[in-house]
Amino acid sequence: MTEIDCKSVEQLIPQYLEGNLSPEEVRRMLLHIRNCRDCRDELEINFLLREGIRRVESGETLDLQQELGRKLKHSEKNIALLERIRSGILIIEGTAAFVLAACMIIMIFD
Ligand SMILES: [Zn+2]
Numbered sequence: 001m002t003e004i005d006c007k008s009v010e011q012l013i014p015q016y017l018e019g020n021l022s023p024e025e026v027r028r029m030l031l032h033i034r035n036c037r038d039c040r041d042e043l044e045i046n047f048l049l050r051e052g053i054r055r056v057e058s059g060e061t062l063d064l065q066q067e068l069g070r071k072l073k074h075s076e077k078n079i080a081l082l083e084r085i086r087s088g089i090l091i092i093e094g095t096a097a098f099v100l101a102a103c104m105i106i107m108i109f110d
Pocket of ligand 1: 005006007009032036037038039
């Protein structure tokens with residue numbers, strides 16, 4: 001797992017808001033903003049600007065802060081699911097490697 005810096009997160013934010021990031025990129029971004037106040041603010045400002053302009057244009061008013069919170073939570077949930085799937089795959093891979101090793105040992109000592 002590679003850590004990303006604030007500069008990369010800054011570039012990911014607009015794409016995140018567009019929904020154009022891969023799950024891996026979203027995961028990295030979320031991990032980063034969890035610990036980085038600056039980037040969290042950056043995300044919030046980006047979101048408020050984007051959505052704010054759209055809302056004003058369409059005449060809608062909604063609690064945008066709350067909405068961003070929901071969006072982030074939704075992403076967190078997706079990432080958690082992805083991680084569960086991934087660890088499931090690791091377990092399967094681990095088991096396969098174990099079975100293979102066991103077969104080899106049996107063949108050697110047979
Ligand atoms: Zn940062």
